[in-house]
Amino acid sequence: MGKKRKRFTRANSQRAHLRNSPENQIPAGGGMLRIWKESDRVLWMLILLYLAIMTIASLPALRQAAAASRPANLLDMAWAAEGNLSETNQATAQQRLTEHLTWMEDNLPRQWGRYSLEERAAWVFQAMHDRLLNGQYDEDQNALSIALIEGNYNCVSATILYQILTDRAGLPTVAMQTRGHVWCRLLSRPELDIETTCATWFLLEPHDQSQSPAIQAAGEAQTLSARGLAAKIPYNQASLDAAKGDYPAAIRHLDFALSLDPQDSAAMRNRSAILNNWAVACIAEKDCQTALDILKRMEDQRLHDPDLEVNRRKIVDAVIDQWCRQGRYSQSLRLLQEQSDQSPSRHSVRSIYQQWIEDAANRGDWYEAKNALRLAISAHQEDPLTVAQLRRKYRQLSSS
Template sequence: MRRYKTRVVSQRAQLGNSPENQIPAGGGMLRIWKESDRVLWMLILLYLVIMTVAALPTLQRRAAANRPATLLEMAWAAEGNLSEADRAAAQQRLTRHLAWMENNLPAQWGRYSIQERAEWVFQSMHEHLLFGEYDENQNTLSKALLEGNYNCVSATILYQILTDRAGLPTVAMQTRGHVWCRLLSRPELDVETTCPTWFLLEPHDQGQSPAIQAADEARTLSARGLAAKIPYNKASLAAAQGDYSGAIEYLNFALSLDPQDAAAMRNRSAILNNWAVACIGEKDCQTALDILERMEAQRPHDPDLEGNRSKIVDAVIDQWCHQGRYSEALRLLQMQGDPSQSRHSVRSLYQAWIQDAASRGDWYEAKNALRLAISAHQDDPLTVAQLRRQYRQLISG
């Protein structure tokens, strides 16, 4: 048994060492496979590099879209129809001034108080940028930079941009019809950005300003809200010139920037109301009713508009009755939520219809109007009797 085992082992050893069963190291199919594998991975890596490079512009745009817009970017957007040339020129002027600020900071700037730094930025703004005049209707940043004229909106936007670059904490403030800047120092300091000598005024004189007089009525204004004041003011100017359609477009733009602007909502309703009244004066009843529907859709059940709404409806009914459109006038009156708010009633309109038809000698129309009136007041026997009496009197007359 031992010999047998020894011989088998020897045979196996010889078989394992035979040249026929040895594979040369680094050659044959193994070498071919490794070479193709390396080429494949190189192609995959090249593909990934190409795809990453191609996707960079898209990734950059997405990153820019997700980044909160700055006040400057929102101010440019809020101007709406600003040309690229004017924007570039205004941006260049602002960039030059920011560079001038950095190169001309007073010595030992770090030892200045927050108020002293704010005063230096303020004075440089009025000396180098806002060198023109106060213009109530000039509320765009581009014109402030290019022409030097300004109002409270454009001056406050510009001052906030400059103080932000100088590292000063500020916030925009608002009250009815006015905005300004508040320096978040200790104590806080309100800055009337439209007054070039603000920091030179005595406290008593500063106390007479709208900013100080506003007291607790003053409200903070976000960057979006401040930028939204640009189209908001444009809307007021357009409405004053009778361009109600343009005014509504400006206000819709303002509300897209700052949806919580209660003043813009109120102004939109007021301008729509004035537009509807103007349409009534031009005998354009259909447009007036379309505008009325927009008012109701935007601010339903607004108590401030109920009185105006009734006046518009009454004016339309008056015109339609004058044109002989009594059935339409009746439908409009009956569509109102509270017909009692109107100076018309269903009965008075039927009476006017019967009277008008009889005056024209159209007794068929008069009788038909009476029949409709009786049907509408079938639950009111007294009114029905009075209408019949009116009809008999007209016939006998």
């Protein structure tokens, strides 16, 4: 210890000597050089001060930009996907998850690295069901927060939770999907599909496992990204809202799902179907304007579906029926002429004009009837037969 202290003292003395050596002293008669160095020092101090001020001022923006560029993990996206999750419930669920992750780290079996991937996946799976998902299977329970707080789950919430846990355990897994169902796949050799909602999955015989939706899906199964998996939360909520007739809420949830996973073709199809059902409901309530606004939103989506095209035409026909009963013939004609010819309508320009003429005649308004005939002749000037039939119909009405 003494020798080290002696060397340290000698080094200090050498540095002191160098600091006071003639090479570091300003020579006599160098007044201009002293003035130049002093001014240069002040200039650099001002520059450094300016840079420090600008850096401090930009820190919030830099932090915001860094947060925006940082990819969100599955847990963050799951919280966001719940939409109306309160801070209290999120904190409670987060605490429950943190406690379980700590428990996992403290209770990993000895020689964990010597376990096969399937054995490790089974251990994480069983711990999840024993300690977290100890409630009931609920087909409508998509929220990760409820799964953690109450223990109730469905395929979406259970798969999200298992993905988070296997990721922490260093296991290579990926979410899988087929129509109406999601599960987890362990990327082992061979790959292993895991039904996250079946608490006894790893205890089942291969024959029993083969009856599950995951195994039955076979080649139809598709991988699901973290964004796509989180998007299933609002996607499923939209279905629940639509079943209750709350179409505006359903569309909001589907729009949110598509913002998370814009390539989700199922969400796009469901959006069109729900818009269609919403428009039909508006027709039943005689709210034609809202129905037409909804049809415009369907057109903006530009999703070709033959069944929806047929329904769309029926909705347009229903609007025309209602408008004709209200005497809104001009609007009915414009609406009909705006439609494409992809599916036939039971209305035609001629039929609407004829109904207009008959209605005006029945009301005794011959001026309107004659004006409707004149417009009909103009619209069918290249169809002499139709013009002749309309003229005959007008004469019959006026002579009766």
